[in-house]
Structure formats: C-alpha cells, structure tokens
Amino acid sequence: MTALSLKPTNAEIKEPSNPSSVDSEKYKMIAENVTISYDKTPAVKNITMKFKERSVTALIGPSGCGKTTFLRCLNRMHDMTKNASVTGKVMIDNIDLYDKSIDPIYHRRKVGMVFQKPNPFPTMSIYDNVTAGLKLNGVRDKKILDEIVEDSLKMAYLWDEVKHDLKKSAIELSGGQQQRLCIARALAIQPEVLLMDEPASALDPIATQKIEETIMELKKEYTIIIVTHNMQQAVRVSDYTGFMYLGDLIEFRETKKLFTDPKHELTAKYVQGQFG
Amino acid sequence: MTTTSQRRQEYRNLFKQNVEKRLLVDKVVRIIVFACVIIAIIPLGSILVEVFKNGMSALSYEFLTEAPGSIGSGEGGIGPAIQGTLIIIGLSSLIGVPIGVMSGIYLSEYGDNRLARSIRFFNDVFMEFPSIVLGIFAFLMIVLVLGHFSVWAGAFALSLIMFPIIARTTEESLKMVPVTYREAGTALGLKKWVITFRIVISAAKSGMITGILLSVSRIGGETAPLIMTILGSSQFFSSMDVPMDALPLRIWRLSLLPYDSAQLQGWGSALVLIIIILGINLGVRYFFANRKNGILGQLVKKGLHAKN
Numbered sequence: 129m130t131a132l133s134l135k136p137t138n139a140e141i142k143e144p145s146n147p148s149s150v151d152s153e154k155y156k157m158i159a160e161n162v163t164i165s166y167d168k169t170p171a172v173k174n175i176t177m178k179f180k181e182r183s184v185t186a187l188i189g190p191s192g193c194g195k196t197t198f199l200r201c202l203n204r205m206h207d208m209t210k211n212a213s214v215t216g217k218v219m220i221d222n223i224d225l226y227d228k229s230i231d232p233i234y235h236r237r238k239v240g241m242v243f244q245k246p247n248p249f250p251t252m253s254i255y256d257n258v259t260a261g262l263k264l265n266g267v268r269d270k271k272i273l274d275e276i277v278e279d280s281l282k283m284a285y286l287w288d289e290v291k292h293d294l295k296k297s298a299i300e301l302s303g304g305q306q307q308r309l310c311i312a313r314a315l316a317i318q319p320e321v322l323l324m325d326e327p328a329s330a331l332d333p334i335a336t337q338k339i340e341e342t343i344m345e346l347k348k349e350y351t352i353i354i355v356t357h358n359m360q361q362a363v364r365v366s367d368y369t370g371f372m373y374l375g376d377l378i379e380f381r382e383t384k385k386l387f388t389d390p391k392h393e394l395t396a397k398y399v400q401g402q403f404g
Numbered sequence: 405m406t407t408t409s410q411r412r413q414e415y416r417n418l419f420k421q422n423v424e425k426r427l428l429v430d431k432v433v434r435i436i437v438f439a440c441v442i443i444a445i446i447p448l449g450s451i452l453v454e455v456f457k458n459g460m461s462a463l464s465y466e467f468l469t470e471a472p473g474s475i476g477s478g479e480g481g482i483g484p485a486i487q488g489t490l491i492i493i494g495l496s497s498l499i500g501v502p503i504g505v506m507s508g509i510y511l512s513e514y515g516d517n518r519l520a521r522s523i524r525f526f527n528d529v530f531m532e533f534p535s536i537v538l539g540i541f542a543f544l545m546i547v548l549v550l551g552h553f554s555v556w557a558g559a560f561a562l563s564l565i566m567f568p569i570i571a572r573t574t575e576e577s578l579k580m581v582p583v584t585y586r587e588a589g590t591a592l593g594l595k596k597w598v599i600t601f602r603i604v605i606s607a608a609k610s611g612m613i614t615g616i617l618l619s620v621s622r623i624g625g626e627t628a629p630l631i632m633t634i635l636g637s638s639q640f641f642s643s644m645d646v647p648m649d650a651l652p653l654r655i656w657r658l659s660l661l662p663y664d665s666a667q668l669q670g671w672g673s674a675l676v677l678i679i680i681i682l683g684i685n686l687g688v689r690y691f692f693a694n695r696k697n698g699i700l701g702q703l704v705k706k707g708l709h710a711k712n
Contacts, residue, residue: 203591208583210516237593247584251606261592264602310588317592 156181156351157202157321162216164197164206171197173375174216179321179368184343184352186366186383188359190403193372195355196244196325202353203239203323204232220321237265240314240350242324246306248298248313254281255294257309261317276316283346284312285338304335311342322346324354328361340365359399363387371395455674462672472638472654478665482673484640485654489624489680491641492634492650495559496623500566501616507567508574508612513600515575524575531568538564539629547633555644557633562626566619573615577608613692617685624681627652651677 157179164172172194179185187195197206204225206212218225225235248257256263258277267273277294281287286308290296298309307327314322324343328336343352343365356362362369363383370380371394379386379395390396397403466481473480507527511520542561546554581604589599605612630636635647636657651673658670 205587205590208587208590233593233595235593236591239591241588241591243584243587243591245584247582247588249585249588249603249607251609260589260603261594264589264592264594264598313588313592 154180156221157353158217158219159198159202160217160219162198162201162214162218164194164201164212164214166209167211168213171375172201172372175372175377177370177377177380179351179353181351182347182349183368184347184354184366185368185370186362187353187355187370187372188357188362188398189372189378190398191357192374194375195372198372199323199325199353199355202321203236203241205241207232237261237317238319239321239323240317240319242307242311242314242322242327244326244329246303246310246330248301248306248309250297250299252298253295254290254298254301254309257298258312258316260313265317276318277312280312280316281309283315283342284308285342286312302335304331304338307331307335307339308342311339315346319350321351321353324352326355326357329357336361359387359401371398373398452678455671455678458668458671459673459675462668463675467669467672468676471640476661476663476666478663478669482649482651482654482669482676484637484649485651485673486676486680487641488634488637488648488650489652489677491555491648492558492562492630493620493624493684495555496562496566497616497620499559500563500619500623501570503563504567504570504616504619505574505612507571508578508615509600509605511571511575512578513596513604527568527571530564531572534628535561535565535626536628536632539632542629543632550645552645553633553635553647555634555641555648558630558648558650561629561633562623565623565626565629569619569622570612570615573618574608574612577611577615578604580611581607609692613688617688620684621681624677624684625652627656631656651680 155178159175159177159179162172162175163170175198177185187199189195200206201214202218202225204214204218206214214226216226220235220238223230223235225232249260252260255277258280259267259273262273262276278287278291281290286305289305290301290309298306301309307330311324311327328339331339340361343354346352347367354362354366366383368381369383369386371378371386371390371392373394379390379392381391386395387399390399464481468481468486469483470481471484472482507523511524511527514520515524539561541564542557546557546560550557578600585603585607586599589603594603630650630653634650634653636653637647637649639649641648655670655673655677658666658673661667661670
C-alpha cells in the first residue's frame with residue numbers, strides 16, 4: 129500500500145493565525161465559553177478553563193457530568209459524532225481550534241490523546257502501533273522511527289517489557305501494557321498537550337501506579353489534562369482540579385486547595401464522598 | 405423476616421421444578437437445530453458425492469487440456485471451458501472488486517446521508533436481480549452495439565452480479581470495526597482516508613475477503629448471463645471479440661446431449677468447476693492469512709511454537 133502513503137508538505141501544515149483577546153502568555157490551552165450539545169441538549173454548559181503549560185489538570189465529577197465530553201472537545205473529537213455541536217473557543221497557543229478556516233488535523237498533531245479503553249491497532253505490531261502516527265503521516269526514516277519508538281516506550285514505562293519483542297502483535301499484550309502502548313503511541317507524534325480519559329480505569333493497582341508515574345514524569349514536558357473517577361488519583365497526580373457537575377464547572381482551583389478547602393458546597397460533598 | 409425467608413424457599417423450589425423443563429427445552433432446541441443442519445447438508449453432501457463419484461472417471465490430462473472433440477464421440481476435453489472460466493472470473497473480478505470495495509467504503513465511511521441510503525436500498529434490490537436480466541442488459545448494451553458476442557460483455561454482466569454483493573459485505577465488515585480505532589487514528593492527526601485505508605480496512609480484511617470470495621463463487625457458476633454474452637465455443641480463447649467457452653456453459657450443453665460419454669464429460673466438468681472454486685477460495689485465504697493475523701497464519705504459528 130505504499131502508493132497510498134502521503135507525504136506531509138509544509139503547505140498542508142500551515143500555521144494559521146488568529147489572535148485572540150484572551151491573555152494566553154502562561155497558558156498552553158484555553159477553553160472559553162464552551163458549550164457542547166447532543167441533539168440540542170447541552171451536556172457541557174458554558175465552561176471556561178485555562179490550562180497552564182507543564183501542569184497536570186484533573187477533571188473530576190460524578191458519571192455523566194460531562195468530563196469526557198469536555199475533554200474530547202479539546203481535540204475536536206466531536207467532529208466524529210454526528211449529533212454533537214460545540215460552541216465557544218478552544219485556544220491552543222493562541223489559535224482557535226474551532227476557527228472555520230482551520231483543519232483540525234493541524235491541532236491534533238499537537239495534542240495526544242489516550243482513551244478510557246486501551247485501543248491499540250489490532251493488526252499492527254507494537255513497533256507499528258507506536259509509529260502509526262508518524263509513518264502514516266509520511267515519516268519514513270528508519271533511524272528516526274527507531275529512536276522515537278524507544279523514547280516513547282521508555283516514557284510510557286513499557287520499553288523494558290517489550291524491547292525484545294517489538295514485532296509482537298499489540299493485542300497480545302496485557303490490558304495495562306496495551307494502555308501504556310497507547311500512551312507511547314500518543315507521545316510518538318511529539319505532542320505538546322496530552323489528553324487522558326480515565327487512562328487507568330480498566331487497570332489493576334500496579335498498572336495504575338505505573339501510569340501515574342508516567343504522568344508525573346511527562347508533566348516536566350507536557351501539558352496534561354486527565355479525566356478521572358478516582359479522587360485519590362487526582363490528588364496524587366494533578367496540580368489543578370476542576371470539579372464538574374451536570375455539565376457545569378463548579379469549581380476549578382489548585383488541587384490541594386480544592387480538596388482541603390472547597391469553596392462550593394457541592395464540591396465539598398463530592399470530595400468527601402457524600403455523593404457521586 | 406421469617407415470611408420472607410419462607411417465601412424465598414418457595415421461590416427456590418419453583419426454580420428447581422423449572423430446571424427439568426428448562427433442560428428438556430434446551431435438549432429439544434439442540435435436536436431441532438442439529439436436525440435442520442442435517443436436512444440442509446444432505447442434499448449438498450449428496451450433490452458433492454454424486455459429482456465426485458461420476459466425475460472422477462472423466463478426469464484425465466487430455467480431458468483437462470484438450471478442446472472438445474466431435475459431438476457424442478466422447479473424445480477431447482474441456483480445455484477451452486477451463487481457460488474461459490478463469491479468464492471470465494479474472495476479468496469480472498478486475499472490474500467488480502474495486503468498484504464493489506470502493507462502494508462499500510463509501511457506504512460505510514461516508515454513507516450517513518440520503519444519497520447513500522438510497523444507494524444502499526438499490527444495492528440490496530440489485531443483489532436480488534435474476535442474473536439473466538443482467539445478461540440481457542449486457543447483451544443490449546454491448547453485444548448488440550458491437551454487433552458480436554464479446555468477452556467484455558460477459559465480464560461486464562458478471563461484475564454487475566459481483567459488486568452489490570461485495571459492496572454490502574465490505575460495508576458490513578467495515579462497520580464491525582470499533583469506532584475506537586477510528587478515534588485513535590483521528591487523535592493521531594491522521595486524515596480520514598488514511599485511517600480508512602491503513603487502519604480500518606486492515607482490521608476488516610477478513611470479512612471483506614469473505615465477501616469477495618462469495619461473489620467469485622457466485623459468478624463462477626453463473627450460466628444464464630454467459631449465454632447472452634459469450635455464448636460458448638469449442639475453441640480456445642483467441643480474441644475478446646469472439647465467443648468464448650466457460651465451464652457452466654459447457655456443463656449445460658453437455659448435460660443436454662443424449663450420449664453417455666457427453667453426460668460423463670458433463671459430470672467431469674462440474675467436478676472441475678467445483679475444484680476451481682474451492683481452489684480459489686483456499687488459495688486467496690491462504691495468501692491473505694499472514695503471520696500476524698488470519699486463522700491459517702495463527703495455526704501455522706502455533707504449530708511452530710508447539711514444535712519448538
């Protein structure tokens with residue numbers, strides 16, 4: 129299928145510019161007045177959030193509160209959902225992701241995403257999974273690919289377990305390994321932002337711990353936004369936490385403050401485990 | 405609390421009574437299902453047995469390679485028919501497979517609109533068309549226009565039979581691929597066609613191949629459209645513009661002849677056709693069953709591991 133490969137041209141990945149009023153100096157990503165509706169029923173209501181560079185932001189809240197919906201809009205994943213509509217702005221490096229003139233592909237290459245369930249490409253090897261985003265975008269240099277595979281797998285704490293068997297099919301890995309493979313795959317495209325949707329929800333405590341270690345390590349270089357059901361996890365890995373409830377962002381502060389001194393009654397009840 | 409626990413005991417007894425009945429129903433269903441399979445298999449199996457029994461004695465090197473001798477002589481073979489069948493299957497696949505696969509991709513990946521819904525509907529209707537109608541269509545469109553029988557007309561008629569089948573099975577196989585793989589591809593910044601061709605299709609490959617093989621088997625046995633388009637011949641292929649033979653046509657003609665030798669050759673031809681179709685099926689599956697995926701590949705791999 130080499131005939132179908134595409135070469136990235138500079139023209140294709142042109143940097144669009146549309147300056148915004150929002151002060152984005154310190155912020156990697158800003159969501160401004162974002163409302164997301166499914167069939168005109170809003171699931172996320174008018175949320176504004178700013179994400180600092182090299183920080184971890186956790187989104188918590190009871191099931192159905194819109195965490196995942198909001199996270200997906202940060203990468204324009206709702207384009208794939210027919211009945212979903214998004215209003216508002218999502219700025220990455222001062223460029224609005226929802227600007228009509230912008231091809232979302234440009235942004236998605238800046239943003240890595242890890243899904244709730246591990247979803248490695250089933251017909252590909254470990255190596256091919258990690259390089260999928262690069263190879264299928266035209267990167268052919270074997271030396272670079274090898275380097276990136278090793279680097280990405282090391283960052284995802286998977287390298288030592290698979291380095292002797294990179295040709296093995298990805299679906300032969302355990303669930304936890306598959307999820308770390310998906311993290312490596314997301315990191316391989318060298319994103320600047322990493323979105324994680326409950327990355328550890330299907331994993332055992334040891335695998336969870338490994339993923340959390342990975343997140344702590346990645347924080348040094350990336351802006352990470354993580355959706356989690358696990359409040360202890362939010363406390364352990366995040367710098368900031370947003371509490372969502374029924375589509376509203378109730379409270380968004382530094383993690384320590386939100387958990388020790390919640391301003392809002394709902395937040396207090398939720399973090400104390402009184403509902404959820 | 406005593407009443408509740410007493411009541412529970414009653415429930416338990418109720419379930420115990422039901423166990424016998426449920427097991428019985430289970431057995432009966434199993435027997436019915438099994439009986440139906442047998443009923444379905446008996447005719448199929450007996451056809452196969454009959455074809456092998458009667459056809460085997462007709463097989464010889466001459467029978468497979470030579471052109472038919474004079475009618476009723478029992479001499480000669482079905483060389484032109486075998487050649488013609490391979491040519492017509494090849495040509496039809498060359499036309500039908502790409503169009504069918506691409507239509508299936510459109511219906512599955514881009515087909516969430518009114519146009520696609522109507523295409524899907526007509527496609528399903530088309531699939532049920534009697535093949536002779538398609539033969540007449542090819543006759544009108546190509547044979548009458550050109551003024552002579554043509555191999556192209558045959559390939560065209562058969563590809564018309566192929567592509568609704570392939571489009572449908574391709575669409576269904578692609579739809580079976582979980583949306584999570586498409587999401588993963590999208591999140592990697594891949595374009596839609598790259599996701600479709602490099603990720604989704606490779607995951608759906610096995611189902612798509614099944615559909616293609618199904619359609620190949622179907623056209624391999626088609627007779628009526630070929631009568632209208634390539635007519636049949638006793639000579640080897642010489643040009644696209646003259647009549648050509650094919651196994652189903654040969655079987656049909658031979659079976660109408662009142663000679664025992666011709667009947668025998670008819671059985672032999674039927675056996676050859678079955679073997680060719682079986683061969684194409686096994687060959688294609690084996691070719692695509694590489695080590696990473698596919699049942700055969702995995703079996704081979706497991707066998708190797710077991711030996712080590």
